[in-house]
Amino acid sequence: MRLFKFGAIALAAASLALASVPAAKADQLDDILKAKKIRVAVVLxxxxxxxxxxxxxxxxxxxxxxxxxxxDLGVEVEWVEITTAARVPTIQTGKADILVASLGITPERKKVVDFSIPYATLDIIVAAPDGTAIKDYADLTGKRIGLTRATVNDQLVTANAKGAEIVRFEDDATLISAAVSGQVDIVSTQPPLIAMMNEKRPDRQLKTKFVMRELNLGIALPQGEPKLKAWLDDWIRKNMANGALPTMFAKFHGRELPKDLADRATN
Structure with a gap:
């Protein structure tokens, strides 16, 4: 009887110990390869x-x-179309495997998602009509400036232009419409968007007043996925070295990527 009781206690203790061991975490790179599909979040x-x-x-x-x-991964793409403001939350909530959406690598974002090494760059600027005297953040005091919500532009203008009236739009398309319709004449955005605005407002051209920051852009992925991050980093290095990424980028942007881009720190 005592032997049976001891055995039962030992069995219960072993079961408890096994229950306390965390389940093995699935690896996202393996899951992508198994599914033969990668879910990529983009902001059209x-x-x-x-x-x-x-x-x-x-x-x-x-x-x-x-x-x-x-x-190169040998899988199909499933596009996950999102808004600018949803970029980080989409990765946090697992609605996409990776995000390739001109997302700047910042310390704040790195607290909640991981990034690959930089794969592209982006200048973020303040632009206004020719006759507007703006050289730095101080000159925005008392002025109305439009920008896209939840961007580095938003963070920088909010932190440095305390006296400005900031008008936030939910996405780049809405910001462009606001600039074209005259809702805002001063904007914080990126050069490609200024070009698009100027096409639609030829008599009220916007000019770059100052560059706020050159951003290194990274592919965002969930935290705790070292195999996926290592694959992405290796892929970027190889395609920077063989010229595939720079050539493709120049086709759309008409400018070269920095030669040291893949070696830049992401912190």
């Missing part, structure tokens, strides 16, 4: 980076980066 309507082409299919440097990546 971002000139030069991701937009609908003449055939109404997605294109742009971010879209083509994702296509090249998927081809």
């Amino acid at each position: 309507g971002t000139p030069l980076f991701s937009f609908a082409g003449a055939d109404l299919k997605p294109t742009g440097s971010d879209v083509e980066t994702a296509r090249m990546l998927a081809k």
Whole structure:
């Protein structure tokens, strides 16, 4: 009887110990390869980076980066179309495997998602009509400036232009419409968007007043996926070295990527 009781206690203790061991975490790279599909989050309507082409299919440097990546991985792409403000939450909530959407690598974002090494760059600027005297953040005091919500532009203007009236729009397309319609004449955005605005307001051209920051752009992925991150980093290094990424980027942007881009720190 005592032997049976001891055995039962030992069995219960062993079961408890096994229950306390965490289940093995699935590896996202393995899951992608098994599914033969990678879910890529993109923000369509971002000139030069991701937009609908003449055939109404997605294109742009971010879209083509994702296509090249998927081809080399040997999987199909499933596009997850999102808004600018939803970029980080989409990765946090697992609605996409990776995000290729002109997302700048910042310390704040690195607290909640991981990034690949940089694959592209982006200047973020303040632009206004020719006669507007703006050289730095101080000159924005008392002025109305439009920008896209939840971007580095938003963070920088909010932190440095305390006296400005900031008008936030939910996405780049809405910001462009606001600039074209005259709702805002001063904007914080990127050069490709300024070019698009100027096409639609030829008599009220916007000019770059100052560059706020050159951003290194990274492919975002969930935290805790070292195999996926290592694959992405290796892929970027190889395609920077063989010229595939720079050539494709120049096709859309008409400028070269920095030669040291893949070696830049992401912190």
